[in-house]
Amino acid sequence: MVAKGGSAHAPGRARGGPGTNIHALSDNRERPIAFHLTGANVSDFTEAEALLPLAPANGVLHGDKGYVSGRIHRIVEERGSLRNIPPRKTHNWKNCFLPYPYQSRAVIGRMLGRLKEFRRIATCHDRNARNFLWSLCLAATVCYWL
Template sequence: MARRGYELTDREWAIIEPLLPNKPRGVARVDDRRVLNGIMWRFRSGAAWAEVPERYGPSTTCYNRFVRWRKAGVWDRLLSTVSAEYEGDLVMIDSTCVRVHQHGATGKRGDPGDRGMGRSRGGLTSKLHALVDARGRPIGLRLTGGQVHNACEAEALIEVIPEDATLLGDKGYDSNAIREAAAARDIWANIPNRSNRKKRFGFSQWLYKQRNLVERFFNRIKQFRGIATRYDKCPENYLAAIKLVCVRLWCAH
């Protein structure tokens, strides 16, 4: 029997099924729900693709479909669709570092860039930057190397926040550039002032207490061992896996 949390519930499948590609070419493909459960099993367990149980079909089918649909933008469309109507009046921003396993750190010759990995205090790590709504559901995600400062990705995430919203962030986001980017969209940045800041900004401690929702979000996705530790060499595959887990979080609400 499958362990709880490894497979899609009937409710989750009812939401996801209509959003999947429904026009297979040539030979009929292996049942989508079966394969999707195999993909979920892989990231929930943190095991290698080759160890995906036979009940989910050939492990190569699970891997190939995961990658093929990632390249086709299926996972992006899934997350975009289920998160289309979110509570945007209050949003929280933060980041979390993820250790890169040695299997994910070995790249091929000629691989471009840093592949979303970098040296930080914890060794070789990736950093996930996230924006969540008032119910702790993700509305923006970005992946960088672990050494990248939070403020470097904040402006890009602010672009997805609706106007007149309130943004909660810790002192790491207290910069003039971030506050100006938020103000340009009529967003109030409720961010505590750094001790050395000369110009002080209004700050609500009561609202700030709700920022823990973004930390809870990180805790929830890290229940998937394949997310808590990065085993994937390809940054696009790792970020796609995070988005797929996020789809389940949205379906649960």
């Protein structure tokens, strides 16, 4: 399992107050492959590039609307993978999107939900990104790899 943290203090300021985004990559069996932490005020698609090299090649990459970017689309296609990301409502051009396979994107939600059963992960008590990332990796190890 690979873990990458942003700055030393990951919590950023968003509309709701301080928060941390957990960007995760998992396989199709809900097992985490990699984590990346950012502040809540950082855009999703700018940080997705940190996880894309760790994604398996020649597969299908599912993502939510926050990961719509021409740069991400090019990186995924260069790796020989397919992308299945729904278009934003504001986009005039609608990429080809298949809703039925997109349901498998729920594995990320289930994985994060299972990790957030640990109170330390759900409430994000740690102010230091390194400590929070360590707690996240420990919870993932206990849930999925032991």
